[in-house]
Amino acid sequence: LHNTQIPLKGIVHAAGIAEYQVLQDINLNTLESTLRPKVAGGWLLHQLSLGMNLDFFVCFSSIASVWGSRGQAHYAAGNHFLDTLAHYRQALGVPALSINWGPWAGGGMASEETQTLLKRMGLEPWQAEEGIAVLAQLLGTNIVQATAAKVDWNIFKAVYEVKGQRSLLKQIGTQQQEQGEVQPALRPQFLEQLDALPANKRQSFLIAHLQSQVAEVLGLEPSHLADVQQGFLELGMDSLMAVDLKNRLEVSLGQSLSSTLVFNYPNIEVLANHLATYILSLELSTQQELQKDPKELSQASVELEQFSEDELASLLDAELAALVN
Ligand SMILES: NC(=O)c1ccc[n+]([C@@H]2O[C@H](COP(=O)([O-])OP(=O)(O)OC[C@H]3O[C@@H](n4cnc5c(N)ncnc54)[C@H](OP(=O)(O)O)[C@@H]3O)[C@@H](O)[C@H]2O)c1
Incomplete structure (x- = not known):
């Protein structure tokens, strides 16, 4: 030097x-x-x-x-x-x-x-x-x-926030739509097909749709996704693929979805339950009532823990009375 x-x-x-x-x-x-x-x-x-x-x-x-x-x-x-x-x-x-x-x-x-x-x-x-x-x-x-x-913050933010909000990116606005119903020119074909089915066939149709979408995102044959409880992460899904899956589902369901959807509902079964119950409000046959959203269940149990036994008993009485009436 x-x-x-x-x-x-x-x-x-x-x-x-x-x-x-x-x-x-x-x-x-x-x-x-x-x-x-x-x-x-x-x-x-x-x-x-x-x-x-x-x-x-x-x-x-x-x-x-x-x-x-x-x-x-x-x-x-x-x-x-x-x-x-x-x-x-x-x-x-x-x-x-x-x-x-x-x-x-x-x-x-x-x-x-x-x-x-x-x-x-x-x-x-x-x-x-x-x-x-x-x-x-x-x-x-x-x-x-x-x-x-x-x-391109629209793409970047979606990928980096797939597991939740990042404080570094909080101030960065994007043109993404708020969650809610998208107004497509035509009702998506998948929804038309779903509506046309009898109630007891809808859940399996939704699951088959998710299997094919997940398979395309992962580059696998849908037959590799027979186990609907296998985690997306375990199957090799990364953040880019998770965003890809969310985007595909937004198109086929005609709804904008949460950016953390795939992370919050990390296998086909729980994702199908969530979509059917909370996004599509599907009417299913009574035998096929989907299980409660696990996130909602855990939220509910946290809330219940805040009550004493006496309070819980009176809450239960009130619920039963409401049912009887
Ligand atoms: N290219 C990009 O997209 C990018 C993006 C962000 C940041 N950067 C940063 O920008 C800088 C230049 O990137 P580049 O794309 O020009 O990289 P590059 O083509 O790989 O060149 C890196 C240079 O660093 C030298 N080097 C490596 N280890 C060394 C050591 N221990 N002592 C002395 N020299 C050493 C290499 O010398 P030899 O050839 O003799 O090994 C080479 O000439 C890097 O510091 C990189 O971290 C690059």
Whole structure:
């Protein structure tokens, strides 16, 4: 860093290794090799350049350290170190900028396969010239850390909130419809067919429909889904597939559905029960009365726990009296 007539005026830290491995499979070697360029590399550049009068010190960090990325916990941690280093440098009064980049096209560490997957999640890659323009823009500001990604929030938010709301995304509005009835031009064919069936055939028709939709989403034959109690997660369903399933069901049922539907009702049986009872209000034959929604049951039992035995007895009396009348 010292051995030149021309003073060094800026540093761009762009070294890194991206390997995909789920957390439980990351061994010490993989962890070290992923952290080394980011942590050791970033820290060395920081220390060795501290006495220099730099104009800029830029760290190429990643969106992985902002909202996480499956199979990249180690990479996310390394990038998070760079983000923290930038804030630390700012506290020392020296130049610092960490950019949490979304994917770049053009043959870097985001392979074609990764880019395709990220596009499905609503993330478009930067072309090199676009990325450089963003870098130039940020260098002209006092910003210490910025996320630079091309995001379609409608898609991204649905995928990232499939298991529940994320506080990071709370303020981000999307154009998704509120839950409730959609007004399609035509009543979906599936509903027409369902209505035409006698009451005692509807549940099995709904289950067969779910089997075929789940099978398409998972790329399996419907015959693989004979066990309607087998969990979607166990069958290999990920967040993208869960959103895909929800979207398909919204079309076939003509209703917008909760973004956490598949996570809350995680197998065909409970999903069918929920849809039949609470979304479609299906009339079934008496022998076929669907079981109570398990979520509702647990909610009910929590509520019942709040009453004393005497209170419960009088509640029961009131319920019986109402039935008799
Ligand atoms: N490309 C993207 O979509 C993307 C998105 C977000 C963030 N980023 C970040 O942007 C930076 C550049 O990405 P890229 O796509 O240009 O990556 P890349 O093509 O894979 O290049 C990474 C570079 O880091 C060097 N490197 C790896 N380990 C090193 C070590 N221990 N010491 C010194 N150099 C080391 C590699 O050198 P060798 O070739 O000699 O191994 C390689 O030249 C990375 O820090 C990455 O984390 C990239």
